[in-house]
Amino acid sequence: MKHGASKVNRILFLVLATVGFVALAGYFALNGNKAAQASIDSRTQAVVTATNAFLDALTADQRQKVHFPFSPQKTATAAKFSRNGPAGRPGGAPPAQSGQDPNHGGPPSQGSGGGPGMGPPGGFVGEKYGDAVWSNYPVSDVPRPGLQLGSLSPAQRDAAMDLLRVLLSPSGYQKVLEIMGSDQALADGGTPFASGSAVYTIGIFGSPSATSPWMLQFGGHHLGLNIVMAGEHGVGTPTLTGAQPAVYTAGGKTVRVLAAENDKAFALLDALGDSQRNQATLNYRVGDLVLGPGQTGKVIQPEGLKASAMNDKQRALLLDVISQWVGIVNDAYATPRLAEVKAGLEDTYFAWSGPATHEPGKNGSSYYRIQGPKLIIEFSPQGVGGDPTMHVHTMYRDPTNDYGVRFTLPQ
Amino acid sequence: MRKTFIFAVLLSLPATLFAHRLDEYLEATILSLDAGRVVGSMRLVPGVAVSAAVIASIDTNGDGVISEVERQTYAQRVLNDLSLSVDGQPLALRLISADFPPLDGMKQGIGEIHIDFSAELPEGGLNRQLIFENRHKSEIAVYLVNSLIPGDRNIQITAQSRNENQSFYQVGFTQSANAGRTNPPTLSGFAGAFRLGIRHIAEGTDHLLFLIALLLPAPLLALGTRWGSCASVRVSLIRIVRIVTAFTLGHSLTLALAAFGVVSLPSRPVEVMIAVSILVSAIHAIRPLFPGREAAIAAFFGLIHGLAFASALSELGFDGWYRLVSLVGFNLGIETMQLAVVAAILPSLLLLSRTRAYSALRIGGGLFAAFASMGWIAERALSVPTAVDPLVENAARHGDVLAAALFLVSLLCWFGRDFSRLLPKFRIKAIAP
Numbered sequence: 001m002k003h004g005a006s007k008v009n010r011i012l013f014l015v016l017a018t019v020g021f022v023a024l025a026g027y028f029a030l031n032g033n034k035a036a037q038a039s040i041d042s043r044t045q046a047v048v049t050a051t052n053a054f055l056d057a058l059t060a061d062q063r064q065k066v067h068f069p070f071s072p073q074k075t076a077t078a079a080k081f082s083r084n085g086p087a088g089r090p091g092g093a094p095p096a097q098s099g100q101d102p103n104h105g106g107p108p109s110q111g112s113g114g115g116p117g118m119g120p121p122g123g124f125v126g127e128k129y130g131d132a133v134w135s136n137y138p139v140s141d142v143p144r145p146g147l148q149l150g151s152l153s154p155a156q157r158d159a160a161m162d163l164l165r166v167l168l169s170p171s172g173y174q175k176v177l178e179i180m181g182s183d184q185a186l187a188d189g190g191t192p193f194a195s196g197s198a199v200y201t202i203g204i205f206g207s208p209s210a211t212s213p214w215m216l217q218f219g220g221h222h223l224g225l226n227i228v229m230a231g232e233h234g235v236g237t238p239t240l241t242g243a244q245p246a247v248y249t250a251g252g253k254t255v256r257v258l259a260a261e262n263d264k265a266f267a268l269l270d271a272l273g274d275s276q277r278n279q280a281t282l283n284y285r286v287g288d289l290v291l292g293p294g295q296t297g298k299v300i301q302p303e304g305l306k307a308s309a310m311n312d313k314q315r316a317l318l319l320d321v322i323s324q325w326v327g328i329v330n331d332a333y334a335t336p337r338l339a340e341v342k343a344g345l346e347d348t349y350f351a352w353s354g355p356a357t358h359e360p361g362k363n364g365s366s367y368y369r370i371q372g373p374k375l376i377i378e379f380s381p382q383g384v385g386g387d388p389t390m391h392v393h394t395m396y397r398d399p400t401n402d403y404g405v406r407f408t409l410p411q
Numbered sequence: 412m413r414k415t416f417i418f419a420v421l422l423s424l425p426a427t428l429f430a431h432r433l434d435e436y437l438e439a440t441i442l443s444l445d446a447g448r449v450v451g452s453m454r455l456v457p458g459v460a461v462s463a464a465v466i467a468s469i470d471t472n473g474d475g476v477i478s479e480v481e482r483q484t485y486a487q488r489v490l491n492d493l494s495l496s497v498d499g500q501p502l503a504l505r506l507i508s509a510d511f512p513p514l515d516g517m518k519q520g521i522g523e524i525h526i527d528f529s530a531e532l533p534e535g536g537l538n539r540q541l542i543f544e545n546r547h548k549s550e551i552a553v554y555l556v557n558s559l560i561p562g563d564r565n566i567q568i569t570a571q572s573r574n575e576n577q578s579f580y581q582v583g584f585t586q587s588a589n590a591g592r593t594n595p596p597t598l599s600g601f602a603g604a605f606r607l608g609i610r611h612i613a614e615g616t617d618h619l620l621f622l623i624a625l626l627l628p629a630p631l632l633a634l635g636t637r638w639g640s641c642a643s644v645r646v647s648l649i650r651i652v653r654i655v656t657a658f659t660l661g662h663s664l665t666l667a668l669a670a671f672g673v674v675s676l677p678s679r680p681v682e683v684m685i686a687v688s689i690l691v692s693a694i695h696a697i698r699p700l701f702p703g704r705e706a707a708i709a710a711f712f713g714l715i716h717g718l719a720f721a722s723a724l725s726e727l728g729f730d731g732w733y734r735l736v737s738l739v740g741f742n743l744g745i746e747t748m749q750l751a752v753v754a755a756i757l758p759s760l761l762l763l764s765r766t767r768a769y770s771a772l773r774i775g776g777g778l779f780a781a782f783a784s785m786g787w788i789a790e791r792a793l794s795v796p797t798a799v800d801p802l803v804e805n806a807a808r809h810g811d812v813l814a815a816a817l818f819l820v821s822l823l824c825w826f827g828r829d830f831s832r833l834l835p836k837f838r839i840k841a842i843a844p
Contacts, residue, residue, distance in 0.1 A: 078525075125512070125523045141521050284573040287553035288437055294523075298441065300557040301568045301582075 043332035044210045044229060050166040051208040051216070054159040058147075062156075066147045068131035070206025070214050072228075072408035076129040076238075078294030127224075127238070127293040129403050132205055132217045134224030135293045136240055136393050139201065140194030144219055150198025160202050164218060167227060167234070172328035178257045179223045179241060185248035186221075195221050213408040222393070224293070227329060228404030234333030235404035237397050238296060239325065244382075244391040246363045254361075258392060261324045261379055262363040268317040269356055272305070276314075280305035282353040286367040289380045289395050299399045302371040304351025318350060322370060325377055325396035341375055348372030354381075362389045374400050434460040436548050439555035442541075444584060446563045449495065449502070449541070450529045459520035461551045466517055477511050485509070486526050492547035495530055498539055502530035538569075541582040549578060556580045604737035608744020611720065612752070616807045617685050617787060618716055619752055624692040624780040625654055625709055626753070627773045628699065630764035638699055638773065641764045648761075650705065655753055657706040661713020662720055663742055669721030670738045679791065681718045686787035688712035689780055696777035720745060755814040762821040772817075 055063055126135030126142040135142035149157055165173050180197040187196030199220055206214030213230040222242030228235045243257035256262075272280060282303060291298055307315055322341055327334045341348075354366025363381070365388040370377040376397040381388035400406060437456040442449060457465035469485045470477055477485075486509035495502045507529055512522030545554050554577040558568055561584070570583035612618055630647035631638045641647070668674045692708070694700060701708055720741070763769045786799030806813065 078523075125521065137521050141516075141519070282573075284575050284577050285553075286555065286577075287435070288439065288555060290439065290441075290555055290557055295441075299560045300441065301560055301571060303571060 043330055044232060044234070047163070047167050047229060047234070047330075048208045048210050050159075050163040051204060054156070054163045054202075055204070055208070057156045057159040062147055062151075066202060066204055068145060068203060068205045071130055072213060072403070072405065073130060074405060074409060076127045076294075076296040076403065078125065078127065125294060127296060129215075129226070129296075130205060132203060132215060132226060134217065134219050134226060134238075134240065136222070136224070136242060136289075138191075138193040138195055138221045139199040144201035144203065144217065146201045146203025146217065148199050148201050150196075163202075163216075167216065167330060169327050169330050169334060172330075175241065175258070175328060176218070176223060176225070178255055179243060180220070181250050181255060182243045182245060182248050182257045183221050185250065186244055193221075213404065215403070225328070226403060228408065230404050230407035233336075233404060233407045234329050235398075235401060235407065236326075236329040236333065236337070237404075238402050239328060239396045240293065240393065241325075241328075241396075242391075242393040243363075246390045246392055247361070256361065256363065258324075258363065258379075258394065261321070261394060262358065262392075264317065264321045264324065265352075265368050265379065266356075266358060266364060268314065268321055268350065269352055271314050271317055272310075276305050276309065277352075277356070279309070280350050280352045282351050284353065286353045286369075286380065287383065289378050289393055290369070291376055291378060291397060292393065292395055296397065296402050297399055299376075300371070302349040302351075304349040304369070304371075306346075307348045307350065307372075308346040315345060318348070318370070319345070322375065322377065325394070328396075341372060344373040344375065348375065358389070363392060365389050374398050434458055434551065435553045436461055436465060436551045437553050437555070438545060438547060440543070440545065441557050441559060442543060442582070443559040444532070444541070444561045444563075444566050444568070444582075446532070446565065446586075448529050448532050449497075450507070451493075451495070451504075451527065451543075453489070453524075453526040453528075455489070455524040455526065456522070457517055457520065458551075459518070462518050462520055462522075464551070465548070466514060469511070470514065475514060477514065482509050482511055489526055489547050490528055492545065493528075494542075494544045494546075496542045497532060498535050500533065502532070504528045504530050535586065537585055537587065539584050539586055541584065543580045543582075545578050552576075552578070554578050558582055601736050601740040604740030605744040605747075608720075608741040608746075609748045610744075611741075612745050612748035613807075615719075616803045617689060618719075618749075619807065620780050620783060620803065621685070621689045621692055621712065621716070622655070622658060622709075622749065622752070623756065624689060624696050624777060625658075625705055626651060626756070626760065627696040627776050628702075629654060629705060630760055631769075631773075632702075636698060638770070641769070644761060647764065651753065651757060651760075653706040654709045655749065657710035658713040658716070659746055659749070661710040662717030662745070663713075665714045665717030666720045666742060667717075667738060669718055670734060674718070676718055678719070678722050681715060681722075683788060683791045684715045685712075685719055686784045686791055688715060689784035690788065693777045693780035693784060696780070697774055752810075755811075756817065759814070759817045759821040762825045763817075766821075766824040766827070768820075768824045 055067070058066060126133045126137065131145055133142065133144055135144075139148070149160065152160060164176060168176065180200055183195050183200075184197045197220070200218065200223065201220060203217040204214070205217065206212075208214055209229075211231050213228060215226065215228045217227075218225045219240070222240075222244060224238070224240035225236070226238055241258060241261075246258065247254065247256045249255070269277065269280070289295075290300060307318055310318065319338070319342065323334075323338065326338050326341060329337075349369075349371045351369045351371070352366060353368070355364060356366075358364030358366075365381045365383070367381060368379050376395070376399060378393075378395040380393050380395075382391040382393055435458045437454070437458075439454045439456075441452045443452070467473070468488070469481055471481055471484070472478075483506075486506050490504045490506060493504060495504060505528060507527040508525070509527075510525040511517075512524065514522075516522030517524075543556060545552070545556065556573065556577050558571065561568065565587045566584055568582055568584045570581075572581045573579060628638055629650045630641050632640055632642050642650070665674065669676075691700070692712070695705075695708075763772055783799050783803050786797040789795040790797050790799065
């Protein structure tokens, strides 16, 4: 036996085989990754493209007003600031004021000015994440950083709406339009504060990128959309939606805003058995959001009916309610998020406070809350000086991932 | 003057136009229970129609400015209107902070007053009861009250009840005896990491399959390109110990490097390489590729397996010192489980290697590992779904039964060896010539 030679051959064979395997495996690993990621990446790429198209449509001056740095931080803070110098606006960027400005563009109805001036406003409250600020207070009270739609040319406004269309699901986009439409109806009636779609504000934080994190904020009186993009992830928490008036007429059509949020929750309540409904029903009134603006990261002791005590049909109905918020963002981002919510469904609670019925064609006056390990949803009709069925605030959070911290600040 | 003005505005507009609280005073409290204390965080938002009355009780001298004394006085007044008790024993509330918005904002119903307070939580039994009551401006108040999920795991909220307007709130909670005396987190971190290490090997069938495939030919001597007769028990044992040690050294090194962020590789190529390592050791079990160098190969592929362990360890997500503690715990867990598996199959291997049936086990096992690894390669590199995972996992789930059966068969073969000499018809033909 030629011991020496065969040994060398064997070692050579082994080395070659290993190198070959590694090369092949590496090649396929990369390609396989690409295939699996393709659909998500292309969506993120489309969002980046649409954002850049919007930025390109702006003047240099406008770009400066719409663009802010993005520096991920662990939590948001409750923002308290006066209009004279909004906190978090380095360089003292001019406060949003077109709500009070009769010369702003947009629809003929002036967002404000319907009522007499209320004097210089003072202290306001919102939630602040870096330079981003949102609130359930009107834009004149809590200025949002960025550019108001009313200050944009029609082409620029189209580019902004295109961006939302790409980033959101069709139903999410429709929801945004209806919320703005409702606020417009409020403005058309005349308000002592800035309302109407012209004062909805868009802000971009960080550089649009398909790989590194950045954030888009869009909102106004009844909308606080905070979407953090981090590569394949698009995180839509926290988001505030709301409506006043919840039912309005535009172009001869009657629109009920957040109707699915209302109706699907009643469908779930109706599908519960008597003892389940007792468990779900809180015996006390809930007059407002518990975890509204400024209350990020808080996890309250859950109450109500646990989904582990629901049957499959009831659980599907619960997911259907949750989807109304999860599904605001595009499917590429909503699908993995829904899977995450489903994974924690056994430990998800449904709590209800208020009447078990609502008038057809109107939202109900009942508060409800859905709380899971990675989820908080609140639907809170506001009885402020009027009909609670006509005015609602809702909140959608992920206490473990508001502002996408899990992806932007791993560990 | 201003008051009349605002009321004039109120009267002149339909009520639905108001975005903010109108004739109510929102008082939202969030309590947080900790081992030694209770902290309360209040948001107070007067509506437009009641703001004048609220402001009047804050700005008591009516000069339009909230002075420091007025802040303190009002905050103390709020605290006086609260009551907090545990197990029937009233607790003294201590003001932590009081934040007021400018008066203008409050007049419009959009200013939030923030008041934080705390109270000592005296020691007590296992089942405890906390009662919180808020009577502040009850004629206009809308109360909200909730508790955070306690951060201290020794405290568990078991029940909550409120009256209809939430002015009365009762929380039942259990507080185990060692609450307050903080456990050294290192201990629980270590135990958790140790368990995770054990679980990772027990469930990580690919790591086990690699090791087993590598051990299959360990008791044998290579004869050129074929496996030949068995080595002595002493030599076999030394080899097995060397292989296991080398594998441990390899994966411990990369695990430590990856855990401290020195090296970082995407998990997919690592997973593919692990499948490749199984294939290589499976082929080696059938035909010697690197006889006598099993330890070096085990060390080399151990480096790759260590990278995969690191991603499992990151589940724990500890920093600094805790990371070191959990790293050691995790690695010890891996070694423990690994040694248990080796101990379970070692006697069988040694016994069986002294019979001719061993080549059947060696080649059968090698083929199984080779097929499994090829399935994993297809799955991990090409995203081709295969049935390998459930198949191997099913086998692993019955690992104890399989190991016992293997031992039984080895015993039978061991004794059968002598019979076979006497009774030729029982002779088990070796597959390898």
